[in-house]
Amino acid sequence: MISDLFSMTVLVGILASGIRLATPYLYASIGETFSQRSGVLNLGVEGQMLLGAFAAFYVALTTENLWFGVLAAIVVGGLMGLAMAFVTINLHAEQGISGIGFYLFGLGLSDLLFQKMLGTVETVKGFPKVHIPVLSDIPVVGEIFFRQNVLVYIALALVPLAWFVLNKTTLGLKIRAVGENPEAADSLGVSVARIRYFTVVLGGIMSGVAGASLSIALLNVFQQNLTSGLGFIAVALVYFGAWRPWGVLAGALLFSLINSLQLWVQVLGIPIPSDIAVMMPYILTILVLVLTVSRVRPPSALTKSFERGD
Amino acid sequence: MKKFRFLLTLILTLAVLLTACQTKETEPVVEEETGPFKIAVVMPSAINDLAFSQSMYDALVMIQEEMGGEEAMTFVYSDGMFVVDDAAAAIRDYASQGYDLVIAHGSQYGSSLQEIAPDFPDTSFAWGTTVDTFGIDNIFAYEAASQEGGYVNGVIAASLSESGVLGVVGPIETGDAKLYVDGFVAGAEATVPGIKVNVNYIGSFSDVALASEAANTHVAAGADGLTGTAQMVIGAIGVAEENDALWFGTQASQTELAPAHVVANQVYRWDVVLSEILDLIDAGTLGGTSFVIDLANGGEVMDFNPDFELPADVQALAEATVQGIIDGTITIELGE
Numbered sequence: 001m002i003s004d005l006f007s008m009t010v011l012v013g014i015l016a017s018g019i020r021l022a023t024p025y026l027y028a029s030i031g032e033t034f035s036q037r038s039g040v041l042n043l044g045v046e047g048q049m050l051l052g053a054f055a056a057f058y059v060a061l062t063t064e065n066l067w068f069g070v071l072a073a074i075v076v077g078g079l080m081g082l083a084m085a086f087v088t089i090n091l092h093a094e095q096g097i098s099g100i101g102f103y104l105f106g107l108g109l110s111d112l113l114f115q116k117m118l119g120t121v122e123t124v125k126g127f128p129k130v131h132i133p134v135l136s137d138i139p140v141v142g143e144i145f146f147r148q149n150v151l152v153y154i155a156l157a158l159v160p161l162a163w164f165v166l167n168k169t170t171l172g173l174k175i176r177a178v179g180e181n182p183e184a185a186d187s188l189g190v191s192v193a194r195i196r197y198f199t200v201v202l203g204g205i206m207s208g209v210a211g212a213s214l215s216i217a218l219l220n221v222f223q224q225n226l227t228s229g230l231g232f233i234a235v236a237l238v239y240f241g242a243w244r245p246w247g248v249l250a251g252a253l254l255f256s257l258i259n260s261l262q263l264w265v266q267v268l269g270i271p272i273p274s275d276i277a278v279m280m281p282y283i284l285t286i287l288v289l290v291l292t293v294s295r296v297r298p299p300s301a302l303t304k305s306f307e308r309g310d
Numbered sequence: 311m312k313k314f315r316f317l318l319t320l321i322l323t324l325a326v327l328l329t330a331c332q333t334k335e336t337e338p339v340v341e342e343e344t345g346p347f348k349i350a351v352v353m354p355s356a357i358n359d360l361a362f363s364q365s366m367y368d369a370l371v372m373i374q375e376e377m378g379g380e381e382a383m384t385f386v387y388s389d390g391m392f393v394v395d396d397a398a399a400a401i402r403d404y405a406s407q408g409y410d411l412v413i414a415h416g417s418q419y420g421s422s423l424q425e426i427a428p429d430f431p432d433t434s435f436a437w438g439t440t441v442d443t444f445g446i447d448n449i450f451a452y453e454a455a456s457q458e459g460g461y462v463n464g465v466i467a468a469s470l471s472e473s474g475v476l477g478v479v480g481p482i483e484t485g486d487a488k489l490y491v492d493g494f495v496a497g498a499e500a501t502v503p504g505i506k507v508n509v510n511y512i513g514s515f516s517d518v519a520l521a522s523e524a525a526n527t528h529v530a531a532g533a534d535g536l537t538g539t540a541q542m543v544i545g546a547i548g549v550a551e552e553n554d555a556l557w558f559g560t561q562a563s564q565t566e567l568a569p570a571h572v573v574a575n576q577v578y579r580w581d582v583v584l585s586e587i588l589d590l591i592d593a594g595t596l597g598g599t600s601f602v603i604d605l606a607n608g609g610e611v612m613d614f615n616p617d618f619e620l621p622a623d624v625q626a627l628a629e630a631t632v633q634g635i636i637d638g639t640i641t642i643e644l645g646e
Binding site: 009016017020024111114115119121123214219220221223224225226229230260263264266268274275277279 | 355356358359360389390392477480482483508509510511512513514516517518519520522523524526527528530531541542544545548551567568
């Protein structure tokens with residue numbers, strides 16, 4: 001029974017499905033990493049994902065062009081980010097509460113639009129799996145990494161890109177400065193508001209694409225509350241990853257791999273009650289958080305709104 | 311200025327809360343005593359989920375037509391009430407607005423109903439899926455013998471399987487979901503002894519992504535026939551289609567999601583229970599009885615996809631199984 005877990009089919013299955021499951025988390029968490037590094041906690045990720053998922057699905061269904069769908073998710077996610085930025089940066093609203101407000105707004109509006117514009121669950125032909133020539137033929141590795149849909153590849157490519165932008169560019173330096181010490185950044189001529197607008201809108205765009213990765217690539221359907229809490233886990237993964245893109249990747253993969261492991265544990269008939277099995281990813285996440293929390297420190301200005309003193 | 315901002319945030323937050331929690335009404339509330347019979351329903355998922363909530367919505371539409379349209383019966387609903395507290399508030403609201411029958415369509419609403427019903431002795435309540443009326447005389451209970459259609463689906467799936475492996479995507483190991491899954495396993499094993507029926511419960515009624523990955527797991531483990539129950543299976547049906555595996559549906563017809571891969575569906579016909587409840591209310595009884603829909607009373611119907619070419623011998627076996635369950639020659643042995 002337990003030894004079945006170590007067969008090649010099972011290991012490849014766990015890893016390939018772990019990477020698929022991690023994709024929506026990666027988009028949303030990397031976007032959220034940017035907002036949080038600049039000092040804005042966006043709890044509205046789930047709502048942005050839902051609206052992005054709906055927009056992508058609806059546009060892909062009606063235009064039969066998947067890239068238009070992605071574009072729609074980008075626009076809708078960006079607009080949601082813009083609204084969030086206005087409320088938290090210009091109006092100085094409490095970030096946590098307004099994030100929850102935007103979540104509920106996204107949940108309600110995506111459901112309303114779904115009922116009015118589609119009325120029933122439909123399917124769309126989503127992004128197909130792309131077999132990358134040569135690489136996809138490598139035994140084991142090929143099957144795990146190189147036979148996924150295009151949005152999976154883009155998500156994975158965004159990790160080093162995000163790391164580079166945050167750590168090796170002037171823009172990244174400004175983002176970090178604004179998140180650590182907005183007064184100092186301001187005194188050096190960095191526009192705190194402009195940087196935060198940029199990161200929060202970027203976060204919205206990424207959440208929108210995270211939604212699209214579900215509705216037109218992984219699942220190819222839309223229904224009410226499609227994301228079912230994924231957006232909140234994405235926010236938790238930013239803490240888990242200590243506000244670093246590679247850490248976020250590690251967290252998303254760990255969480256997803258444990259989730260796919262528990263599915264296999266049940267399929268192989270390993271005698272663990274299903275209730276315990278489904279708790280595994282959450283228990284492990286909490287455990288890692290507890291063990292690492294003392295080592296890491298959130299951006300100093302996180303959740304604090306900034307007003308110029310002059 | 312600070313006060314203004316606080317107020318603005320409060321107003322914005324309340325506004326979005328209200329958009330999110332709005333109730334959809336099919337008809338403005340008619341307040342006349344002598345007007346149509348008024349039903350209100352609270353459901354956990356969307357009315358078009360192709361599963362649990364839709365089965366109740368379809369039944370209400372059917373009953374309304376049977377009774378002669380909106381002059382005879384009107385109904386309103388709150389769907390997507392996955393938060394039990396919100397659902398409880400809605401149930402109480404409907405009761406205090408004078409609805410004749412308030413249906414709490416979800417076993418998670420039981421304890422709320424137990425609290426609310428005694429405060430409205432002149433209102434009839436119904437809830438399911440369960441057999442428990444709490445001994446309160448204005449509560450009806452209803453349940454589905456979902457193991458019966460599960461068994462039939464299991465028989466068909468085992469007969470069609472070439473790989474000898476089947477996969478089941480379950481939500482939470484409880485209620486009619488567990489009955490369906492156990493029935494499916496029993497049917498498959500009775501038909502092809504030694505067949506492998508892999509089951510995984512994903513721990514959620516709504517996580518479409520995990521349900522889809524659960525189905526991928528089954529396919530990777532060699533399954534060529536899949537089934538699952540509850541509203542999150544729409545993700546799994548797509549996986550069946552993509553991998554050319556067969557799908558067996560339950561609760562409502564799921565054929566339209568994968569017309570070439572859905573073989574058969576067990577469809578719930580709650581209208582059978584609803585007519586009985588309405589007759590009882592008409593005669594002055596507001597509750598105290600529990601009902602079960604099954605193949606025998608027509609509350610569960612096997613719906614075969616006309617576009618799927620089911621071999622004649624399998625079709626005959628499926629029909630004989632339905633008949634056997636109805637006349638009692640087949641008894642379904644459920645697991646522990």
